[in-house]
Amino acid sequence: MRAHHLLVAGVLFLASCGGSASPPPATQSAHFPVTLVGSTGVSVTITKQPHRIVSLSPTATEMLFAIGAGPQVVAVDDQSNFPASAPHTKLSGFQPNIEAIAAYAPDLVVAADDIGGLVHGLQAVNIPILIEGPAKTIDDSYRQMVQLGTATGQGAGADSVVAKERSDVAAIVATLAKPTRALKIYHELDSTYYTATSATFIGQVYKVLGLSNIADAATGAAPDYPQLSAEYIVSSNPDLIVLADTNCCRQDRGTVAARPGWSVIAAVKSGEVINVDDDVASRWGPRMIDFLRVVAPHVRDIEKQAA
Amino acid sequence: MLGIFGPRAEPAAGALIALGGLPRLRWVWGAAGFASLLIAAAVGALVGPVHIGLGTVFAALLSHVPWLGSSVSGVDPGQATILWSLRFPRVVLGALVGGMLATAGAAYQGVFRNPLADPYLLGAAAGANLGATLAIAFAPGGSFIGVNLVPLAAFAGAGAAVAGAFALGRTVTGLRTATGLILAGVAVAAFFNAIQTYVQQSQTNSLRQVYSWILGRLVTAGWDGVLLVLPYVALSLVVIYVHRRLLDALSVGEDEVVTLGVSVRRVRLIVVIAATLGTAAVVAVAGTIAFVGIIVPHTIRLLAGRSYRVVVPLSMLFGAAFIVLADTAARTVVSPGELPIGVITAFVGAPFFIAVMRSTRVAAL
Numbered sequence: 001m002r003a004h005h006l007l008v009a010g011v012l013f014l015a016s017c018g019g020s021a022s023p024p025p026a027t028q029s030a031h032f033p034v035t036l037v038g039s040t041g042v043s044v045t046i047t048k049q050p051h052r053i054v055s056l057s058p059t060a061t062e063m064l065f066a067i068g069a070g071p072q073v074v075a076v077d078d079q080s081n082f083p084a085s086a087p088h089t090k091l092s093g094f095q096p097n098i099e100a101i102a103a104y105a106p107d108l109v110v111a112a113d114d115i116g117g118l119v120h121g122l123q124a125v126n127i128p129i130l131i132e133g134p135a136k137t138i139d140d141s142y143r144q145m146v147q148l149g150t151a152t153g154q155g156a157g158a159d160s161v162v163a164k165e166r167s168d169v170a171a172i173v174a175t176l177a178k179p180t181r182a183l184k185i186y187h188e189l190d191s192t193y194y195t196a197t198s199a200t201f202i203g204q205v206y207k208v209l210g211l212s213n214i215a216d217a218a219t220g221a222a223p224d225y226p227q228l229s230a231e232y233i234v235s236s237n238p239d240l241i242v243l244a245d246t247n248c249c250r251q252d253r254g255t256v257a258a259r260p261g262w263s264v265i266a267a268v269k270s271g272e273v274i275n276v277d278d279d280v281a282s283r284w285g286p287r288m289i290d291f292l293r294v295v296a297p298h299v300r301d302i303e304k305q306a307a
Numbered sequence: 308m309l310g311i312f313g314p315r316a317e318p319a320a321g322a323l324i325a326l327g328g329l330p331r332l333r334w335v336w337g338a339a340g341f342a343s344l345l346i347a348a349a350v351g352a353l354v355g356p357v358h359i360g361l362g363t364v365f366a367a368l369l370s371h372v373p374w375l376g377s378s379v380s381g382v383d384p385g386q387a388t389i390l391w392s393l394r395f396p397r398v399v400l401g402a403l404v405g406g407m408l409a410t411a412g413a414a415y416q417g418v419f420r421n422p423l424a425d426p427y428l429l430g431a432a433a434g435a436n437l438g439a440t441l442a443i444a445f446a447p448g449g450s451f452i453g454v455n456l457v458p459l460a461a462f463a464g465a466g467a468a469v470a471g472a473f474a475l476g477r478t479v480t481g482l483r484t485a486t487g488l489i490l491a492g493v494a495v496a497a498f499f500n501a502i503q504t505y506v507q508q509s510q511t512n513s514l515r516q517v518y519s520w521i522l523g524r525l526v527t528a529g530w531d532g533v534l535l536v537l538p539y540v541a542l543s544l545v546v547i548y549v550h551r552r553l554l555d556a557l558s559v560g561e562d563e564v565v566t567l568g569v570s571v572r573r574v575r576l577i578v579v580i581a582a583t584l585g586t587a588a589v590v591a592v593a594g595t596i597a598f599v600g601i602i603v604p605h606t607i608r609l610l611a612g613r614s615y616r617v618v619v620p621l622s623m624l625f626g627a628a629f630i631v632l633a634d635t636a637a638r639t640v641v642s643p644g645e646l647p648i649g650v651i652t653a654f655v656g657a658p659f660f661i662a663v664m665r666s667t668r669v670a671a672l
Contacts, residue, residue: 226646227644229637229638230526232357232643235389261389
């Protein structure tokens with residue numbers, strides 16, 4: 001279903017990093033060695049431009065390929081399913097195996113989390129590791145991209161991708177009218193009503209679109225990803241429902257409408273229940289723009305109807 | 308009572324005297340059980356993240372009573388939907404789940420003469436989790452004759468695990484002792500857990516759904532879930548209730564049941580099948596809720612008496628009331644967020660249980 005969309009994104013992608021296939025200019029190597037501090041506060045020193053990068057984070061994989069460091073990547077983990085050209089392996093970012101990672105002889109490992117003694121284990125075998133944890137804001141995401149640019153000698157590529165993203169976001173937001181009232185959004189992570197508040201990256205993306213997140217009332221349950229009561233969701237009557245559980249849990253407009261009591265919700269009545277790719281919605285990388293392009297027209301439609 | 312494992316060599320006459328000496332269910336306790344269930348149901352219907360007045364709750368309830376319903380008017384349709392489609396079925400399902408788990412726990416403790424026996428002892432939970440995981444991972448969104456495949460697979464998995472435990476227990480020990488069956492159940496549960504964990508970890512796409520399934524959920528309860536479990540729970544509760552006297556006899560010693568002219572193996576088989584059937588149905592729609600099957604029957608033993616003529620009916624009532632209240636807390640404490648119900652049952656149940664044990668002296672066990 002999403003194949004066409006992904007294909008288009010992939011083509012855009014390749015077009016945008018067409019120039020990076022040639023070896024990076026020598027001037028960029030002059031930046032090395034660099035010392036960077038990752039999300040968990042652990043600093044890492046990279047002595048020369050890495051050419052054997054292992055990515056254990058699907059988001060980092062997308063970022064690396066977007067900024068033009070793709071040719072330097074030798075292995076990505078089993079969850080990194082985008083872009084298709086990435087060197088997919090069976091490496092796991094959830095249960096990292098130091099030996100299996102070391103077997104690729106990496107000169108830089110990028111991961112989203114220090115799970116299972118990953119940092120300690122790689123430091124013991126002198127492999128530089130950079131943690132780029134889940135971004136909390138859109139600016140965090142940009143910062144990570146720039147940091148990955150510095151780490152890989154692709155600073156210029158990173159800067160231009162970030163600049164392009166900033167202008168794309170501004171262009172999308174400019175298409176939206178100033179609503180008379182804040183439209184309410186319910187973002188669904190699974191079929192038991194786990195959701196994301198504005199304290200998360202995806203929540204910040206909704207904020208950019210001027211939406212009011214019904215999950216923000218539940219920060220007492222969990223500040224980031226609370227589970228909501230069905231009766232609260234029904235009574236708060238969201239204008240828009242975004243299903244980020246289309247792959248994991250096979251939810252769609254039909255299954256949502258069939259849930260007991262949900263047929264009275266405004267979004268269900270008006271059909272504003274959007275399927276999105278679980279992966280795109282859960283990563284904090286450059287495909288955020290694709291996500292915005294899917295959701296924004298619906299926001300525009302609802303605003304039009306409300307006017 | 309509840310001598311752990313193995314037959315006890317007491318003379319039959321002594322056993323019958325002991326049986327006669329067990330107190331019957333006093334009406335005060337029966338009344339207290341019904342009252343607590345009624346109060347719990349009322350609290351569950353009245354309290355929730357959405358504030359709905361007492362009058363509206365009554366009107367919404369009345370509007371679904373045949374013949375009377377048409378005379379009720381003036382209920383806000385939004386609130387009526389919340390009450391009828393979301394809150395009431397959750398209360399009813401909670402009562403069925405709680406009553407079933409507590410009664411199944413009591414039955415298992417009686418049959419196996421083991422105070423630590425719970426409804427998941429023979430692998431019902433492990434089997435249900437494996438069945439659900441396989442359905443979620445390999446047949447996502449699948450259905451069978453219009454019913455969601457996941458609870459059906461969970462039910463089949465629970466049945467398969469317990470049947471496996473029985474088959475294993477029979478070949479190893481000939482089912483002569485309860486211990487052999489328990490150990491077979493432990494082995495089967497461990498084996499099923501291993502497969503379940505492997506499938507869960509290797510199918511990362513469905514990982515999230517598997518996790519939230521295993522954590523248990525009354526969150527998505529609807530009338531369809533109630534209808535799905537009702538026949539099994541009703542049948543199971545009736546069978547266990549009918550066998551409450553034989554459970555008393557079993558608790559004294561297997562020899563004594565033989566003296567009464569009843570096959571120990573048959574009693575054990577029937578009660579275990581009944582308890583498993585009900586547990587499997589409940590696990591299939593609500594996931595595993597630990598602890599209920601242990602603390603509710605034991606608290607009743609300590610407070611109201613240890614005869615199964617007391618423990619079985621009161622476990623149904625107080626178990627139901629306990630889960631309805633715990634679930635009400637689960638959806639209101641961090642409202643409009645949800646807490647996992649297992650957190651509430653253990654957090655409130657454990658200290659309460661210890662307080663009861665302290666005040667009644669553990670010797671009673």
